Amino acid sequence: KAGVTQTPRYLIKTRGQQVTLSCSPISGHRSVSWYQQTPGQGLQFLFEYFSETQRNKGNFPGRFSGRQFSNSRSEMNVSTLELGDSALYLCASSSPGTSRYNEQFFGPGTRLTVL
Amino acid sequence: AQTVTQSQPEMSVQEAETVTLSCTYDTSENNYYLFWYKQPPSRQMILVIRQEAYKQQNATENRFSVNFQKAAKSFSLKISDSQLGDTAMYFCAFTPPTASKLTFGTGTRLQVTL
Numbered sequence: 411k412a413g414v415t416q417t418p419r420y421l422i423k424t425r426g427q428q429v430t431l432s433c434s435p436i437s438g439h440r441s442v443s444w445y446q447q448t449p450g451q452g453l454q455f456l457f458e459y460f461s462e463t464q465r466n467k468g469n470f471p472g473r474f475s476g477r478q479f480s481n482s483r484s485e486m487n488v489s490t491l492e493l494g495d496s497a498l499y500l501c502a503s504s505s506p507g508t509s510r511y512n513e514q515f516f517g518p519g520t521r522l523t524v525l
Numbered sequence: 526a527q528t529v530t531q532s533q534p535e536m537s538v539q540e541a542e543t544v545t546l547s548c549t550y551d552t553s554e555n556n557y558y559l560f561w562y563k564q565p566p567s568r569q570m571i572l573v574i575r576q577e578a579y580k581q582q583n584a585t586e587n588r589f590s591v592n593f594q595k596a597a598k599s600f601s602l603k604i605s606d607s608q609l610g611d612t613a614m615y616f617c618a619f620t621p622p623t624a625s626k627l628t629f630g631t632g633t634r635l636q637v638t639l
Contacts, residue, residue, distance in 0.1 A: 441625045443625045443626065443627070445627070452629060452630075452631050452632065453616065453627075453629040453632075454629075455626050455627060455628070458624065458625050458626055460625075465624065466624050466625075466626045468626075500570065502570075502625070502627075504625045506625075510575075511625070512558040512560075512575075512620050512622065512625065513560075513572055513575060514572070514625055514627060515572065516562075516569050516570035516571075517569065518568075518569040519569065
């Protein structure tokens with residue numbers, strides 16, 4: 411099976427712009443979670459989508475949003491970018507309804523730099 | 526809210542030796558899952574080992590094993606016969622049983638040397 415894929419791998423934006431990141435989960439995985447990784451704050455949970463519905467949300471401002479499509483692919487959007495949004499954004503997928511539901515498989519991440 | 530603490534920012538071990546990484550957590554839940562993830566330099570996060578809180582038996586995956594002490598809320602990772610490829614950042618993580626919502630520790634950077 412192919413692993414979790416994320417596009418693009420690298421992105422450079424300027425303050426005030428918006429950005430959309432994409433994640434394709436492992437085939438058959440219907441849950442997609444997003445995390446932000448920074449040197450200062452570490453790994454922080456953004457949100458989880460399952461069956462096109464946001465099921466859990468972390469403590470991030472409303473500028474961070476996401477969605478999931480019927481094929482389980484997910485996108486996250488960050489509007490009005492700030493310098494502090496520079497981070498590695500990780501996507502992870504898992505398979506609810508199985509005994510290994512809580513095991514999350516991570517993609518390679520999208521490195522976002524905000525100038 | 527759950528918290529995960531890794532008190533060892535960096536550790537070093539010689540090849541073929543054994544090393545133990547520490548992790549403590551805090552939660553009011555009785556059932557949950559604990560994980561160790563490995564993030565090699567510039568490479569993606571890999572699941573190393575998984576422990577279910579309701580299971581008394583410590584999980585083992587080849588050279589990796591855990592010491593899970595539920596009452597003490599401790600979850601350490603032992604790596605036996607360390608290999609150069611074990612060099613990575615190791616994260617301890619917690620999740621409740623009904624959500625894919627990992628809470629991570631700050632990580633331990635492990636360097637395996639010759």
